[in-house]
Amino acid sequence: MFKKSFRLVFISFLFLSNITFAQKQTSDSSKPLITAKEMIAPGILIATGMVFINNSTKAEQKEWHTKYLSSFRTHADDYLQLAPQAAAMGLSIVGVKGKIPLSTKVELLFWEQVSCWGLF
Numbered sequence: 001m002f003k004k005s006f007r008l009v010f011i012s013f014l015f016l017s018n019i020t021f022a023q024k025q026t027s028d029s030s031k032p033l034i035t036a037k038e039m040i041a042p043g044i045l046i047a048t049g050m051v052f053i054n055n056s057t058k059a060e061q062k063e064w065h066t067k068y069l070s071s072f073r074t075h076a077d078d079y080l081q082l083a084p085q086a087a088a089m090g091l092s093i094v095g096v097k098g099k100i101p102l103s104t105k106v107e108l109l110f111w112e113q114v115s116c117w118g119l120f
Contacts, residue, residue, distance in 0.1 A: 081116070085105070085109045089105050089106070089109070092105060
């Protein structure tokens with residue numbers, strides 16, 4: 001119970017920190033920050049997710065997977081989650097200069113994996 005509530009507070013802080021600590025816009029333009037056209041794709045994705053997030057859809061997917069892919073096993077997902085960070089750090093080690101120093105990348109990798117694996 002504590003783990004779930006801590007994750008919820010942590011995720012909420014991440015999203016709210018961008019809103020509360022963001023710099024204020026100094027321009028006096030009357031242009032809205034977000035237009036209706038920019039909200040079409042997120043709106044469609046959110047609506048689709050809400051439609052398909054029920055147990056019957058999950059049960060049908062599990063049934064289809066059991067019927068057609070029962071012998072399929074792979075551990076590629078375990079390693080693919082690390083590929084972007086490995087590529088970024090590999091380029092830093094080889095000598096390609098990036099915006100973020102290697103020490104910061106290592107620290108970010110550590111905290112990302114701690115949060116993904118639920119160790120706190």
